[in-house]
Amino acid sequence: MKTAIVTDSTAYIPQEMREKYDIHMIPLTVILGTEVYEEERDLTAADFYEEIKTKELPTTSQPPIGKFVELFEQLAETYDEVISIHLSSGISGTYQGAISAGDMVEGIEVFGFDTEVSCMVQGFYAIEAAKLVQQGKSAAEIIPILDELKETSHAYFMVDDLSNLQRGGRLSSAQAIIGSLLQVKPLLHFEDKLIVPFEKIRTKKRAMKRIVELLREATNGDSYYAVIIHANRQEEAKEWKAELEQEFPNIEFSLSYFGAVIGTHLGEGSMGLGWMKKR
Ligand code: MYR
Incomplete structure (x- = not known):
């Protein structure tokens, strides 16, 4: 076979x-202005974050x-x-x-x-x-x-500005809840395949601290893979990785990024952490 x-x-x-x-x-696919790009083939993440500085907001397609x-x-x-x-x-x-x-x-x-x-x-x-x-x-x-x-895998992430997710229709919450979240930096995650707010947190620093607590609880000293994912924030992500590596010797950390399609919905500056148990 x-x-x-x-x-x-x-x-x-x-x-x-x-x-x-x-x-x-x-x-x-990402549609930027009048151009249609296949991400990772004809549009790198770096080019995407450069392009969106001057172009109107992109859209995506399966x-x-x-x-x-x-x-x-x-x-x-x-x-x-x-x-x-x-x-x-x-x-x-x-x-x-x-x-x-x-x-x-x-x-x-x-x-x-x-x-x-x-x-x-x-x-x-x-x-x-x-x-x-x-x-x-x-x-x-x-x-x-x-x-x-x-059962062993989860991801939490935060965005600088919720309006991209809201505009793209990928935030699953009542409008009133979304409205109350626009002023804060909510921690987001997937529940039943949908993106929902996990907790309301005021600052990015606190949200990152909370994700670390959740990582600690979930992994409990076991061997895991974990990944720090960023939207054009390479240095910040690297620093976070170095800190996490100090605290969690049993976890194998890597760095990754939100490319053009996911970046369209989350916006520049987003950051996330995901993990899965090693077999
Ligand atoms: C499409 O047009 O079919 C693609 C839609 C992609 C929506 C992306 C929404 C944000 C996903 C965040 C994932 C974070 C994982 C750590």
Whole structure:
């Protein structure tokens, strides 16, 4: 049984790592002014944050189904099955697009996996799945393992300005609650696939402190992967990583970023921390 791993661009897995683990990537799209870009292919995160300084606010779109069909047909020449691992189906139609395309393609079985999150935490699932493929496991064996990992994984994040999330319709809360949050820096997370406020916190510094408390409680001295994710705040993220590494010797930290698609909805300056237990 030959199993391929597919994920979408919002996992922001660096190209060399995708090559190392043989992970296939399908890009989401950013529309900036009159230009349409496939993120991570023809628009890097750095270029995106530069462009939005002068352009009107961008919008995003899931990959066209045809792109999935094209990729799965290509994979059908070499593989028997695919695990297609995507950002939360509560915030994008990408996962559903993969499932629909899978139904259209013959000669390969497509198993969708909804990570119920996004960014490098989604990447953790894709990398873990790819490692399991390298150990000779099939989709039927891998998917229950990914489901178990969900129990150990979480992400919290904060934005400088909630209006991007609100404008893009990706903040799931009553308008009155959103209104009361606009003056603070709420800590956000995913609940049942949707982005919801976790706690109202006044400053970014306090929000970061609270995330560290949540990390401490969740990991409880066990071995975990954790990732600091930033929207064009490389230095700040690096400093935070160095501090966290001092305090949590059992956690393997990495740095990642909110690329163009997720950056469109969160805005520059956002910061997050996600984790998953090591197997
Ligand atoms: C689309 O157009 O289909 C893509 C929509 C993406 C919405 C992104 C909303 C923010 C997600 C934040 C993820 C934070 C993970 C740590």
